[in-house]
Amino acid sequence: MRLSSPGLNHQSQEGEKKCLNSELWHACAGPLVSLPSVGTRVVYFPQGHSEQVAASTNKEVDSHIPNYPNLPPQLICQLHNVTMHADVETDEVYAQMTLQPLSQQEQKEVYLLPSELGTANKQPTNYFCKTLTASDTSTHGGFSVPRRAAEKVFPPLDYSQQPPCQELIARDLHDNEWKFRHIFRGQPKRHLLTTGWSVFVSAKRLVAGDSVLFIWNEKNQLFLGIRRASRPQTVMPSSVLSSDSMHIGLLAAAAHAAATNSRFTIFYNPRASPSEFVIPLGKYVKAVYHTRVSVGMRFRMLFETEESSVRRYMGTITGIGDLDPVRWPNSHWRSVKVGWDESTAGEKQPRVSLWEIEPLTTFPMYPSPFPLRLKRPWPTGLPTFPGMLLR
Amino acid sequence: MRLSSPGLNHQSQEGEKKCLNSELWHACAGPLVSLPSVGTRVVYFPQGHSEQVAASTNKEVDSHIPNYPNLPPQLICQLHNVTMHADVETDEVYAQMTLQPLSQQEQKEVYLLPSELGTANKQPTNYFCKTLTASDTSTHGGFSVPRRAAEKVFPPLDYSQQPPCQELIARDLHDNEWKFRHIFRGQPKRHLLTTGWSVFVSAKRLVAGDSVLFIWNEKNQLFLGIRRASRPQTVMPSSVLSSDSMHIGLLAAAAHAAATNSRFTIFYNPRASPSEFVIPLGKYVKAVYHTRVSVGMRFRMLFETEESSVRRYMGTITGIGDLDPVRWPNSHWRSVKVGWDESTAGEKQPRVSLWEIEPLTTFPMYPSPFPLRLKRPWPTGLPTFPGMLLR
């Protein structure tokens, strides 16, 4: 007889752990990820959402997925709720957002109201992130802590002891406690995590190439998180619903919400998604309407480095136009074709969105003379590329 | 060094391993699961599909999911394709089916054609299934093989040797080889799997309560599969798409296919789904139109036992009517309210579908006098419960 096994309290996978540590979530998500603030207005891109599903199921959007002609390529929404989550199995971070498309009337008034540029991302100050080496993940030994990292984020050791050591207790995203013996020994001296480390490695199923990060906050609390090496294959178990149905579901949910001005829920998985697809309205408006771009123009764009910091890559705009003229005409999603300066950047996306880049102008930046009030109601109508608007 | 187990070919989760062992798949799916044959006509129930998603995501269908008024509660479809699959991570078995709703005209002619009752389920003959004990999964020892099982499904040992032993090689659903030392020893003598067993247990992450099964087929090949104890927590990582969107997706995909008579794809996960939701047309027609049921009538229904065999439970029909009169009026899905004889059956579903039960008639079963040709076009129209039809 197939019965559900008792004991485990499963019901509350989500909904209970609402208040997980925000600093830790952001640290795991990476330096480039920022979440829009509750109560603000955002622009939601079904295309970007679709890309997230495609990346996760490792399957392209099939051509026989129905069109949703009444679903615009971007939806201005009120952001009612944002909660941070972490997958119980994999520790993947993701955010749940509740969006409500503005009414037609409200959409027109959008430019009369101040619009938010989005909060800056708050990466913790006292933290470090290390990519695990073969030795770190081997059963032969412990974890070698980079010296500066240990001195910055671990409680100070009593160096008069020989060897100096202490017990560290760190909490992960699920509020589980992990205990480590932190010791400063060897010749030359180095910081190591010994007892407790291997338990952590096997529990989290870490392998060489994955990253671990520690945070030391103002309340003298220690947190730790993980970032898995992007195994090309984080294929989500689709043993229950076909990827086609998932794509359709996302589109239908958005279309229904748009038609009825009702709320809908989306999940944003920053490390699975190629790009953010919920953009603060102000950031969008500024990039699309108040920035002059044209073919041949040079630009900079931020990327995350291996060591979880950011660096800029340079490139040149090679074209402007629809990514998918059939399904998503007149969309600003990845409307900019680009070429990258460095040959090592060969794997970078050949198309970006306007709000992702920072155009380099030879002439000084000036406050936009363009009136905030548009003459034509928006977002209905013809293609509205910046070049046309700034005529 | 602790490395991710080599050899796993991740890239080809689906698509490649089309021809996985059918016997093994059915053994893992259980004795009650049967798949309709390719080329036949089936009845697809969006409600049942929805229940599968609800069970997997552990979330009820939200009330704000849009209605699909043009999506009937059952869809007669041509079954174009059925492939058996197994989840790479968990070994969960599931089937992918390609369905094509019949045209309106074809739907009317359904009863003029012979309809298939569905193939009987083919459980392998030489197989056994054992629920793992604490000792079986402990690191302290190996696997204790039930005597009859060993004699039935393992190659015979040479009992003149002391102790008799041999090397067994078995293949799993992914065609991976597993080697075990099979020995007959101890006082009293018993069959054991020793060397190789613990590797298997840890690789498959088996725990006490899970089941393992072995098959010995006609070609003298040995296969093995697993069935996890239904941790209600096979919650699929929904870090990418909300369960609402999944529900909508399934409905929208079916609605679109119904409207355009085009093909759509569904996944059927027999151990995650509360009930089958793709039913052979003949089985459906027989149950719904050629069987007389009424309140107070007694019936039998098959269930799977702990030991992977089947037994009948008895019950009484307590009511007949819509499960969800608002969303799914006039549906035959779980239209029968029942009470179960045994108090231990308290967790059994209070509602079943007609094709799941075997009504007990005090009067002899007679060939249905009901004409095969319906007067009223079907499936449009008013509720068509058997009682009304047999007036």
Place this chain on the structure above:
DNA sequence: GTGTCGGCCGTCTGCCGACAA
């Protein structure tokens, strides 16, 4: 007939400094 245990041996885990990159 089979689940669990004590006993016993061998392998591997895991802590140490050496050494080199």
Place this chain on the structure above:
DNA sequence: TTGTCGGCAGACGGCCGACAC
């Protein structure tokens, strides 16, 4: 400064029959 290794001691994996249910 830190990744990997050889050395070593102790823990645990894993094979055995005893024993009980």
